[in-house]
Amino acid sequence: QQPVQSPQAVILREGEDAVINCSSSKALYSVHWYRQKHGEAPVFLMILLKGGEQKGHEKISASFNEKKQQSSLYLTASQLSYSGTYFCGTLGSYNTDKLIFGTGTRLQVFP
Amino acid sequence: GAGVSQSPRYKVAKRGQDVALRCDPISGHVSLFWYQQALGQGPEFLTYFQNEAQLDKSGLPSDRFFAERPEGSVSTLKIQRTQQEDSAVYLCASKAGTDYNEQFFGPGTRLTVL
Numbered sequence: 001q002q003p004v005q006s007p008q009a010v011i012l013r014e015g016e017d018a019v020i021n022c023s024s025s026k027a028l029y030s031v032h033w034y035r036q037k038h039g040e041a042p043v044f045l046m047i048l049l050k051g052g053e054q055k056g057h058e059k060i061s062a063s064f065n066e067k068k069q070q071s072s073l074y075l076t077a078s079q080l081s082y083s084g085t086y087f088c089g090t091l092g093s094y095n096t097d098k099l100i101f102g103t104g105t106r107l108q109v110f111p
Numbered sequence: 112g113a114g115v116s117q118s119p120r121y122k123v124a125k126r127g128q129d130v131a132l133r134c135d136p137i138s139g140h141v142s143l144f145w146y147q148q149a150l151g152q153g154p155e156f157l158t159y160f161q162n163e164a165q166l167d168k169s170g171l172p173s174d175r176f177f178a179e180r181p182e183g184s185v186s187t188l189k190i191q192r193t194q195q196e197d198s199a200v201y202l203c204a205s206k207a208g209t210d211y212n213e214q215f216f217g218p219g220t221r222l223t224v225l
Contacts, residue, residue, distance in 0.1 A: 002153075032213070041115075041202065042154065044213035055213075087153045097142055097206065098167050099214070101153035 001025050003090050003102035012078045012109045020073040020105045022088030031064050031071040032089040032099060035082075042087060045073070075107070083109045113137065115217035117203050123223045124193045132188045132220045136205030143186050144214060145178055146202040154202055160186060193224045 003024040010018050022031060030049045033056070034042035046056030048064035048071060056062070061074045075082055085106045089099035116135045124130050136143050142161050146154035147170075157176065158168040162183035171178070175193075180186040190197055200221050204214035 034216075041216035041218050044215070047213060096167065097144070097159055097161075098156050098169070099144075100156060101146075104151075104153050 002100060003088055005086070005088060005102040005105045007105060008103070009106040010108070012082075012107065014078060014080060014109055014111055016078055016109075018075045018078060018107065020075070020086050020088075020107075022071045022073075022090070022102050024069045024090050026069065026090075026092055028064075028066065028069050028071075028090050029093050030091045031062075032091070033060070033062060033071075033073050034087045034089065034101075035084045036087065037084040045086075078107075078109045080109050080111065083107055115203055115205050115215050117201075117217040117220050119220060120218060121221050121223075123225065125225055126193060126195060128193050128224075129189065129191045130193055130222065132190075132201050132222070134186045134188070134203030134205075134217060136184065136186070136203070137207070137215055140205035140207050140215075142206040142208075142214075143180055144204040144206070145186070145188050146204065147172075148200045148202055148219070150199075157188070157201075190222075193222075195224050198222055198224045 006021045033045040036042040064071045085104045088102040118133045144159040145157040148154045156170040158178045160180040175191045177189045200219040202219045203217045206214045
């Protein structure tokens with residue numbers, strides 16, 4: 001079942017912060033975050049693994065609550081370039097690469 | 112180029128036609144994925160390969176969809192007897208190795224079925 005993201009949309013001014021949440025009804029092994037600009041390919045932001053390992057860009061932070069089957073992406077001091085649609089992707093176990101993407105959160109940053 | 116490439120970028124087909132979409136992954140990447148993305152939605156998993164082996168095809172919507180990666184590099188997604196509901200962007204992604212690495216996405220092929 002598709003992970004649910006909240007909020008569906010966010011509007012920010014440059015420099016403001018935002019939190020995007022991803023919630024799954026199934027047990028999770030890892031959560032992946034991507035950003036997609038209109039008409040472009042999704043771009044990798046971060047991977048969070050069960051057990052606390054993380055891999056991603058230095059300026060992006062995220063959390064993964066395994067018990068609650070939730071992940072949150074923290075965007076601080078937003079820039080115009082942060083605009084786009086954010087998707088979480090979830091893996092249910094270590095022995096599959098089948099990513100199930102969430103419902104998406106559209107972020108718009110204005111000057 | 113260093114990234115994932117897909118061709119054609121745009122394809123218009125008449126209902127009932129067969130189409131073939133090509134994906135060139137990043138050189139040396141073991142895993143290759145196909146996704147379907149409808150307008151305003153997230154990518155939906157179709158199938159994936161590890162080298163030439165198709166490990167999961169559970170997302171293919173019907174038996175009209177077929178994917179192959181015969182030499183473990185380039186992959187082709189074929190759609191037979193296209194229907195209007197097949198209209199979408201088809202994204203290909205590749206991944207290095209089998210541990211937790213990110214997927215690199217191609218620009219996609221926008222398929223429009225008239």
